[in-house]
Amino acid sequence: MxxxxxxxxxxxxxxxxxxxxxxxxxxxxxxxxxxxxxxxxxxxxxxxxxxxxxxxxxxxxxxxxxxxxxxxxxxxxxxxxxxxxxxxxxxxxxxxxxxxxxxxxxxxxxxxxxxxxxxxxxxxxxxxxxxxxxxxxxxxxxxDHGRLTSRERQVVQLVAEGKSTKQVAALLAITPKTAEFHRARVMKKLNLHDVAGLVRYAIREGLIQP
Incomplete structure (x- = not known):
C-alpha cells in the first residue's frame, strides 16, 4: 500500500x-x-x-x-x-x-x-x-533514542499492567491504532522485543510495583 x-x-x-x-x-x-x-x-x-x-x-x-x-x-x-x-x-x-x-x-x-x-x-x-x-x-x-514521552510512559505502564491494546486506547481516549503505534515506538526506542522486557523496564523505572 x-x-x-x-x-x-x-x-x-x-x-x-x-x-x-x-x-x-x-x-x-x-x-x-x-x-x-x-x-x-x-x-x-x-x-x-x-x-x-x-x-x-x-x-x-x-x-x-x-x-x-x-x-x-x-x-x-x-x-x-x-x-x-x-x-x-x-x-x-x-x-x-x-x-x-x-x-x-x-x-x-x-x-x-x-x-x-x-x-x-x-x-x-x-x-x-x-x-x-x-x-x-x-x-x-x-x-530521541531511549527517551520516552509522557504518553509513551503511560502506555508502558498500562501494557506492563497487562492491559490489552483496546483497553489502553480506551483508558487514554485514543484510537487502538494510535495505542499500537505508541507501543511499537516504545519497543523500538528501548530495543525491547517482548512484553516481559517491557515489564522489567517498567519495574526498573518505578512505573509499576514488582
Whole structure:
C-alpha cells in the first residue's frame, strides 16, 4: 500500500508540481493545504503517514503547524520544505518534531526519498542542506533514542499492567491504532522485543510495583 501524504504550501504552482512528482513515485497525496491551520485540520482528519510542510506559510508557520500535527497525530511524520536562508530555523523545527529537510530547489528525487525514510522512523537531510542541519538532526536523533514521552510512559505502564491494546486506547481516549503505534515506538526506542522486557523496564523505572 502506498504511503499517504498531506502537502501544505501557499504557492499553488509549487503544490501542483510537487504533487505530480510524488504521484510519479507511487505516493498518494490525500490532501493539500495552503496555510498552516488548514494543514493541521486535514492531518487530524486524515492521519497521513507523512505531512510535507513549507516552513513559511500564512496564518500559521510550518514549524508551529508541525508541532501541532505531531502532537495530534503521533504516527504522522513531518518533512519540511526549506530554503537556504531559513536554516537558522532548523533547530526549532527539529524540536517541533520535524524529521526531514529538503531544499525547495532540490524537491525532486530528494523529497520522495525523504518521505520514504521518515515514514520508517528515520531522519532525512536532502542534498544541498548545510552541515549544521545534519548535526542538528543527529543530535535530535540521539536525544530521541531511549527517551520516552509522557504518553509513551503511560502506555508502558498500562501494557506492563497487562492491559490489552483496546483497553489502553480506551483508558487514554485514543484510537487502538494510535495505542499500537505508541507501543511499537516504545519497543523500538528501548530495543525491547517482548512484553516481559517491557515489564522489567517498567519495574526498573518505578512505573509499576514488582
Amino acid at each position: 502506498s504511503l499517504r501524504v498531506v502537502l501544505a504550501d501557499d504557492h499553488l504552482v509549487l503544490r501542483q508540481g510537487v504533487r505530480a512528482l510524488l504521484e510519479r513515485h507511487g505516493l498518494e497525496v490525500v490532501a493539500e493545504a495552503s496555510d498552516g491551520r488548514a494543514a493541521i485540520e486535514v492531518a487530524r482528519e486524515l492521519e497521513p503517514d507523512v505531512a510535507v510542510l513549507d516552513i513559511m506559510m500564512p496564518l500559521l508557520n510550518g514549524i508551529d503547524a508541525a508541532r501541532q500535527i505531531v502532537e495530534a497525530c503521533p504516527h504522522t511524520q513531518v518533512v519540511m520544505l526549506t530554503a537556504l536562508e531559513q536554516e537558522r530555523l532548523v533547530t526549532d523545527a527539529v524540536r517541533a518534531g520535524v524529521r526531514g529537510f529538503v531544499l525547495k530547489t532540490q524537491a525532486g528525487e530528494d523529497l520522495a526519498q525523504a518521505i520514504e525514510q521518515v515514514s520508517r522512523g528515520g531522519f532525512y537531510v536532502g542534498a544541498g542542506v548545510s552541515q549544521a542541519v545534519v548535526e542538528a538532526c543527529r543530535a535530535a536523533a540521539a536525544a
